[in-house]
Amino acid sequence: MKHLYIHIPFCHRRCSYCDFNTYANMEDRIAAYVAALCTELAMLAAEAPPPPPASAEAAALRPTIFLGGGTPTMLSLAQIERVLAAAAPLIPLAEAEITSEANPGTVLERDYLRGLRALGVNRLSMGVQSLHDPTLRLLGRIHSAAEARRSVADARAAGFDNLNLDFIFGLPGQDLAGWERTLATIGTWEVEHFSLYSLILEERTPLYAQVTAGRVSVPDDDATAAMYEAAMERLGAAGYTHYEISNWTRSRPCQHNLAYWLNSDYLAAGAGAHGHVYPTRYVNLLGVDDYIKAVASGRWPIAETTALTADDLCAETMMMGLRLSAGVSAAHFAARCGRSLDEAYGATLRDLAAQELIVWGDGRVRLSPRGRMLGNRVFARFV
Ligand code: SF4
Structure with missing residues (x-):
């Protein structure tokens, strides 16, 4: 197997x-x-x-390990070293893209970042989310915008040459002008990758309750x-390629997420982690103690396995x-x-x-610009 997701389900505070x-x-x-x-990694x-036969596109991906969360950077360096050593029999560490998610508020120690890089973590994905401190506080984030900016600079100084930043748009109190200021600022930070997500109000979250009670408006x-259109325009102008619905890169598309978008198989370890080994999908027990x-x-x-047809x-x-700008190639699908x-x-x-929602030609199917705005209408046709 070539791809491994590891879930670290701890956070200092719930956003x-x-x-x-x-x-x-x-x-x-x-x-x-x-x-x-x-122990679970040793069991796996x-x-x-053995890996299934792969298309040329899937075969071209590097092996990957993705430490996601939660907040993987709440682990000590010694603990991350143990986890990577346990993953080594599954994934060749020296060849792999090894990503760790990081909350900027947990990587304020430069030695920690240098240590993480020395352990072989070669891609850092930081959840910055907003550059507006009152919004960060409302969201329950544990860092300020200035701390996030400092963590990005420190990660670079620690030797990370593959940085992703996550941002959310459609946030409480946000307007287009404010978001455009954010885009103009981050477009100069010269990171390799951005993931920009529109806010999803999930039921059972405090923010959902605040919005439905009318105390906060979005x-x-x-x-x-x-x-979203402003993001496409601004990041395009700043030299970023929009290669997936929510993702932009200057030069380094995320190999691990490409494995998901190519619907490759991947193993997963940790509480609540989801794995996909066709013809089975599985999800682990959610609770830490369980x-x-x-x-x-x-x-x-x-906790549960699903048989896939x-x-x-x-x-x-x-x-x-179809989430990828390049779409699905006929060769990969076959x-x-x-x-x-x-x-x-x-x-x-x-x-x-015929509805101009997709473009089908040159051996590929991809969403048209109109299809991109109406993606759910297209995806529903394949369910
Ligand atoms: S958004 Fe990230 S940092 Fe915040 S609670 Fe969720 S996993 Fe933790």
């Missing part, structure tokens, strides 16, 4: 919009969790299936769409691949799904092309 599988005030479980994670290494859909207990008693910590594989290959695009979706694709 008000977050519905990821992550927990605050559980620092006392980190050591036991790391031990369980290393003992049983990992921009409407038209205003949020204008912010996860630790399962692994400690020698059981797989899997050949039709599921085709549909997911389309829905994930290699991954064992059927031709025309055989699987000929009539659907002809109809979508």
